[in-house]
Amino acid sequence: MxxxxxxxxLRRHPGRTLLALAGVAVSTAMLLDMLMLSDGIQESFRDxxxxxxxSVRVTPAGTLPFQTGATIDGVDELRRRLLETSExxxxxxxxxxxxxxxxxxxxxxxxxxxxxxxxIYRLLxxxxxxxxxxxxxxxxxxxxxAVEVGxxxxxxxxxxxxxxxGDGASARTFRVxxxxxxxxxxxxxxxxxxxxxxxxxxxxxxDRASFLMVSLREGLDADSAVAALRERFPGVGLASxxxxxxxxxxxxxxxxxxxxxxxxxxxxVTLLLxxxxxxxxxxxxxxxxxxxxxxxxxxxxxxxxxxxxTLVLCTAGAAVGLGLGLATAExxxxxxxxxxxxxxxxxxxxxxxxxxxxxxxxxxxxxxxxAQVPAxxxxxxxxxxxxxxxxx
Numbered sequence: 604m605x606x607x608x609x610x611x612x613l614r615r616h617p618g619r620t621l622l623a624l625a626g627v628a629v630s631t632a633m634l635l636d637m638l639m640l641s642d643g644i645q646e647s648f649r650d651x652x653x654x655x656x657x658s659v660r661v662t663p664a665g666t667l668p669f670q671t672g673a674t675i676d677g678v679d680e681l682r683r684r685l686l687e688t689s690e691x692x693x694x695x696x697x698x699x700x701x702x703x704x705x706x707x708x709x710x711x712x713x714x715x716x717x718x719x720x721x722x723i724y725r726l727l728x729x730x731x732x733x734x735x736x737x738x739x740x741x742x743x744x745x746x747x748x749a750v751e752v753g754x755x756x757x758x759x760x761x762x763x764x765x766x767x768x769g770d771g772a773s774a775r776t777f778r779v780x781x782x783x784x785x786x787x788x789x790x791x792x793x794x795x796x797x798x799x800x801x802x803x804x805x806x807x808x809x810d811r812a813s814f815l816m817v818s819l820r821e822g823l824d825a826d827s828a829v830a831a832l833r834e835r836f837p838g839v840g841l842a843s844x845x846x847x848x849x850x851x852x853x854x855x856x857x858x859x860x861x862x863x864x865x866x867x868x869x870x871x872v873t874l875l876l877x878x879x880x881x882x883x884x885x886x887x888x889x890x891x892x893x894x895x896x897x898x899x900x901x902x903x904x905x906x907x908x909x910x911x912x913t914l915v916l917c918t919a920g921a922a923v924g925l926g927l928g929l930a931t932a933e934x935x936x937x938x939x940x941x942x943x944x945x946x947x948x949x950x951x952x953x954x955x956x957x958x959x960x961x962x963x964x965x966x967x968x969x970x971x972x973x974a975q976v977p978a979x980x981x982x983x984x985x986x987x988x989x990x991x992x993x994x995x
Contacts, residue, residue: 616884623880624920627966630873631924635962636932636952637866641859643953645852649844651786651948655722657695657816658825659832660847661685662840674698674811675839685817688835690828692820695720696812698799702758705748711793713738713758714785715802715812722786722816724796728752729781735801738777741785743793754779758795760806775805786948790941858951870969873917878973881913885977909978910971917970921963928962929954 661681663673675681682694698715714723718731724739729752732738740750750756759774777797785794803809819828825843833841842850852859932952939951 619880619883620916623876623916624923626876627873627917627920627970628924628927630869630876631921631962631966632928632931633869634866634873634965635925635928635959636935637862637869638958638962639928639932639952639954641862641866642955642958643951644858644949645848646953647948647950648848648852651946655816656693656818657722658819658844659817659829660842661815661817661836662842663814664838664840674808674813675815676811678810678812678815681836681839682815684836685815685832688832690819690823690832691817693720693818695722695816696799697721697723697814697816698802698806698808698811699813700760700802700806700808702760702795702805704744704756704758709748709793711744711758711795712788713802714794714796715799716796717799720816721796724783724785724794727782727784729779732780732797732801735798735804736775736777737780738795738797739781739783740779741783741788741794743788743791744795745782747793750779752779752782756795758805773805775801787946788948789946870965873966873969874973877913877917877970878976880916881909881974882977884912885909885981905981906978909974909981913971913974913978914967917967918963921966924966925959925963 661675663675678696682696685691685694695717696715700713700715702711702713703709704711716723718733724741726739729739738756740756744750744756748756755776755778757774757776783796785792785796788794799812800809803811819825826845829841829843829846932954936950936952939945940947940949
C-alpha cells in the first residue's frame with residue numbers, strides 16, 4: 604500500500620521525478636566509479652604480481668626495474684649465491700633493452716630471459732626460444748611489423764643505447780618461434796623476448812640483468828626473507844611483492860585522492876538533490892498531510908510514507924546509476940590504459956559486488972537522510988493553522 608502510494612505521488616510530477624532520477628543515477632555512477640578506482644588499481648597490481656611464483660625482485664640499488672638504464676653486473680655469480688641460500692628456490696634474470704627493427708624505423712623493447720625461469724609473459728602460440736637466434740613477439744609487434752610465427756625479424760642496437768653490441772656486431776636476424784602475452788608491457792612498448800645470453804651479446808651487456816625475479820621456499824614469509832637477504836646482499840635492491848605494491852600505491856596516490864574527492868562530491872550532490880526534490884514535493888502537499896493528520900493518521904505513518912517515497916526514488920535512480928557507472932568505467936578504463944609506464948594488464952576500475960552494494964547503499968541511505976528534514980517538518984505541522992492557510 605505504501606509503495607503504491609509512493610509511486611502514485613512520484614507519477615503526479617513526471618518531469619520533476621525524471622530529473623531527480625537522472626541526478627541520482629549520475630551521482631550513483633560517479634560514486635561507483637570512484638569506489639572502483641580507489642581500490643581497483645591496487646587490487647589489479649596485486650593480481651598482476653601474483654601471476655607467477657616469483658615473490659621477490661632484485662634490482663640495481665636505488666632504482667626500480669627499467670626506471671633507468673642501470674643493470675646488475677655479475678648476474679651468474681649473484682644467481683649462484685642466491686640459490687645457495689636456504690630461502691631461495693629459483694632465480695629468473697631479465698635484461699631489458701631498446702632495439703630497432705624494420706629498417707631502423709620501429710623501436711621495440713627486447714626482454715632477455717631464461718625461458719625456463721621467467722614470469723613476465725604467457726606463451727600463446729608456438730614454443731619458447733631455445734636457440735640464440737630465436738625470439739617471441741607480442742601482438743603489437745605482430746600487427747605493426749606484419750610478422751608471424753615462422754618469419755624472420757632483424758634487430759639491431761641504436762645510438763640511443765650509447766654503443767653497439769659486443770663482438771663488433773650490433774645486428775642479428777632472429778626467427779620468430781612463438782607469440783606471447785607480455786604481462787608488464789605498457790602502451791606503445793612493442794615487446795619481444797629472446798634468450799638473455801643472446802640479448803647480452805647483441806647489446807654488449809653480457810652477464811648483466813635489469814632485475815632478477817626470485818621465488819622463495821614455500822611457506823616462507825616474503826618480508827622476513829627479504830630482510831634476511833638484504834643483509835647478505837647489500838649491493839643490490841631487494842623488494843617483496845608487498846613492498847612493490849606499496850611503491851605502486853604511492854606512485855598512483857593521486858588517483859586514490861581524486862577518487863575520494865569525487866566520491867565525496869557525489870554523495871553531497873545526492874544529499875542536496877534528494878533533499879531539495881523532497882522538500883519541494885512535500886511543500887506542495889502541506890494541506891494533504893494536514894488533512895490526513897486531522898483524519899487520525901499518526902505522525903509516524905506520515906513519516907513512513909514519505910520515507911517510502913524517498914526510498915523508491917533513490918533505489919530506482921541508483922539502480923540505473925549502477926549500469927551507467929559500469930559503462931562509464933569501461934570507457935574511462937580504455938583511456939587510462941594509455942597512461943605512461945602503466946602495464947596494460949592493470950585495470951583502473953575493478954568491479955566487486957561489495958563495491959556496487961556500497962554505492963547503492965550509500966546513495967539510498969544518503970537520500971533517506973536528506974529527506975528527513977522536510978519530512979519531519981511536514982509531520983510536525985500544526986493541523987488547524989495549516990488547513991486554514993491552505994484553504995486561503
